[in-house]
Amino acid sequence: MTSSDRRLIDRRTLDWVTLDVGETIIDExxxxxxxxxxxxxxxxxxxxxxxxxxxxxxxxxxxxxxxxxxxxxxxxxxxxxxxGAFRRDDLYPDALRAMAGLKAAGFRVAVAGNQPASRTAELRRLGIDAELVVMSDELRLAKPDLAFYRRLLELLGDPAPERVAYVGDRVDNDVLPARVAGLRAVWVRRGPWGVIQSLPDRSAADLVVGSLDELARRLAGPAHE
Ligand SMILES: [Mg+2]
CATH class of the missing domain: 1.10.40 (Ribonucleotide Reductase Protein R1; domain 1)
Incomplete structure (x- = not known):
C-alpha cells in the first residue's frame, strides 16, 4: 500500500459527498x-x-x-x-466525526452502499445523520451497475454529477463506475480491497485518502492546505 497522494478537490466545485458503507464507514x-x-x-x-x-x-x-x-x-x-445488526463498534472511529466535519463545512452528506435494506435503519440508529441513507436492496440496483449511480443522483435531486463525490474503498465497484457515471471519485484506502487493489492510472480517482478523517481535512480544511 502506498501512501495517499496530496491532491485536493476544490470544495467550491462540490456540493454532495456520498459515502459507501462496507469498509468506508463500517469495519467488516x-x-x-x-x-x-x-x-x-x-x-x-x-x-x-x-x-x-x-x-x-x-x-x-x-x-x-x-x-x-x-x-x-x-x-x-x-x-x-x-x-445481527450493525453495532456502534462496527463503525470506523472516524465515520461520525468526519461526516460532522463535512457538514459543518457546508457539504451535503449521503450514504449509499451495496447492503441489505435493513442497514438503513441500523445506520440511522448508530447516529449516521445524512440527508439520504439508502442501500442497494432498497433500490434493487447494485454497484458497479451505472444505474445505481444514476438512481442515486435522482434521489439527491438531480445535481450535476460532477458536483457529487462518491467515496468508497473499492476501485472496481466504487471509483471506476462512479467516474463513468460522471461523479467525482474518492478512493479511501482501507479494508482488504483498499489495501490490495490499485488504480489503472493515477488519474482514475479524483482524490485518494487513507481515512475519512483525511477526507474531511482535505475537503473541509483550509483552502490552502
Ligand atoms: Mg465498500
Whole structure:
C-alpha cells in the first residue's frame, strides 16, 4: 500500500459527498470473524483467502471455496442471527466525526452502499445523520451497475454529477463506475480491497485518502492546505 497522494478537490466545485458503507464507514472485520467461527475456519486463514481472491479480481464469495466451505450459502440465515445488526463498534472511529466535519463545512452528506435494506435503519440508529441513507436492496440496483449511480443522483435531486463525490474503498465497484457515471471519485484506502487493489492510472480517482478523517481535512480544511 502506498501512501495517499496530496491532491485536493476544490470544495467550491462540490456540493454532495456520498459515502459507501462496507469498509468506508463500517469495519467488516466482525462479519468475517463471524463467518470464520460459523464455518470452523481459522480467522487468519479466511482473511488470507479473501486477500487472495481480491488479488485475482474474483468475487469475495470465492474465498469460501478456497477454504473448502462451498456450502456456506446454506448457513446464511445462521450467519445473520449471529452477526445481527450493525453495532456502534462496527463503525470506523472516524465515520461520525468526519461526516460532522463535512457538514459543518457546508457539504451535503449521503450514504449509499451495496447492503441489505435493513442497514438503513441500523445506520440511522448508530447516529449516521445524512440527508439520504439508502442501500442497494432498497433500490434493487447494485454497484458497479451505472444505474445505481444514476438512481442515486435522482434521489439527491438531480445535481450535476460532477458536483457529487462518491467515496468508497473499492476501485472496481466504487471509483471506476462512479467516474463513468460522471461523479467525482474518492478512493479511501482501507479494508482488504483498499489495501490490495490499485488504480489503472493515477488519474482514475479524483482524490485518494487513507481515512475519512483525511477526507474531511482535505475537503473541509483550509483552502490552502
Ligand atoms: Mg465498500
Amino acid at each position: 472485520t466482525r462479519a468475517w470473524r463471524t463467518w470464520a467461527e460459523l464455518l470452523a475456519v481459522p480467522f487468519l486463514t479466511l482473511a488470507a483467502a479473501l486477500g487472495a481472491v481480491i488479488e485475482r479480481d474474483d468475487v469475495h464469495q470465492s474465498a469460501f471455496d478456497l477454504v473448502d466451505r462451498a456450502d456456506w450459502r446454506s448457513r446464511i440465515a445462521e450467519f445473520e442471527v449471529r452477526y
